[in-house]
Amino acid sequence: MNLDLFNEPLQTREDICAGVVLLRGFALPSQNLLLNDINSIITTAPLQKLSTPSGLPMSVTTTSCGEAGWVSDSYGYRYSKRNLKSQKNWPAMPNSFLTLAHQAAFTAGFGNFLPDSCLINCYKVGAKMSLHQDKDEKDFSQPIVSVSLGLPATFLIGGLMRTDKTIKIPLVHGDVIVWGANARLFFHGVLPIKTGRHALLGEQRINLTFRKAL
Ligand SMILES: O=C(O)CCC(=O)C(=O)O
Numbered sequence: 001m002n003l004d005l006f007n008e009p010l011q012t013r014e015d016i017c018a019g020v021v022l023l024r025g026f027a028l029p030s031q032n033l034l035l036n037d038i039n040s041i042i043t044t045a046p047l048q049k050l051s052t053p054s055g056l057p058m059s060v061t062t063t064s065c066g067e068a069g070w071v072s073d074s075y076g077y078r079y080s081k082r083n084l085k086s087q088k089n090w091p092a093m094p095n096s097f098l099t100l101a102h103q104a105a106f107t108a109g110f111g112n113f114l115p116d117s118c119l120i121n122c123y124k125v126g127a128k129m130s131l132h133q134d135k136d137e138k139d140f141s142q143p144i145v146s147v148s149l150g151l152p153a154t155f156l157i158g159g160l161m162r163t164d165k166t167i168k169i170p171l172v173h174g175d176v177i178v179w180g181a182n183a184r185l186f187f188h189g190v191l192p193i194k195t196g197r198h199a200l201l202g203e204q205r206i207n208l209t210f211r212k213a214l
Contacts, residue, residue, distance in 0.1 A: 009174065013107065016167060019183030020157060021108035026100075027147050028174035031200070033096035034149065038120060038206060041065045044091045045083050047122050053077065061128040066093040067116040068213045070136065077136050079117060079213040093118055098174075101145045101210035108178035110143040115210035121204040123153070123193045131162055131189040134211065142212035143180025148172055148206070150201030154191040162187050173198060 009028035016022055027034060032146035049127045064070060067089045068079040082088055097118050105113030119127070134144055146155075148171040155177060158166035164187065169177065179186060193205050 012035075013048070016157065016169065017183065018178075019180045019181040020177070020186070022169060023107060023176040023178065025174045026104055026107070026176040027149065030096055030100055031174060032148070033094075034058070034100065034147075034208075035200065037094040037096050038149075038208075041091045041094075041120065044197055045069075045086070045088075046083055047120070060121045060123050060129060063090075064121070065091045065097070065118050066213075069117060070119045070211075070213070078122055079136060088193050097208065098131070100147065104147075104176045104178055105143050105180075106146045108143070108145075108180075110178065110180050113143055113145065113210075113212070115142075115145070115212055116213050117213040119209045119211070121128050121207040121209065123151070123190070123207070125195050125203055126192050127205075128192040129190040131156065131158065131166070131187045133185050133187055134209075135185060137211050137213045139212055140184045141180075143184065145210040146177045146179075147208040147210075148175045148177075149206040150198045151193055151203070151205040153193055153207075154203055155188065156191065157183075157186055157188045159186055173200070 009025045011025040014022040045063045047063050051057050053076045069082045101115050152172045155169045155171050156166040158164040
């Protein structure tokens, strides 16, 4: 018997519905690289509290890496090649990010996914993300890859209408969810993060959302 098998992180693939695939534990093997790379990105391009176009502050703080970063202000939601605060280009997408996103998309059935943008969302306890569609990207044939790190969360995914019934998916550190094809424009969101402490990340959840934006 190979006892090393017991030290392998548990990885499973679950089809939630057509076009939505949950890869439990998929990011665990690369967690150390990912966390180091997240720290350097946040050092170069610190997390910011963005506001919605109507002026409401978001409960998460965000930054980006890659060719383009997702931004929001009174001019609307969009991608920008520059960090609006520093006017500098976003940090380059690290290899650990690209490899994970590509492999997760491939495993979920979406070959050749090469994201040019990664949004880093930081949730403190109580932060949430309301139901929304990701529709600021140019090419909806490309999937979205979303990586959960730190505190657990409940992810909601529904249908093409905001009022469609949603499925609640509990996510923990290392889980990756991929959606695309007919599900690419499904409304999704995150319920308020519950109090807790994660061994590596403390009292926060970090989400990496990979997209082909340009
Ligand atoms: O934090 C998450 O799991 C989802 C993030 C998200 O939906 C987004 O950034 O558009």
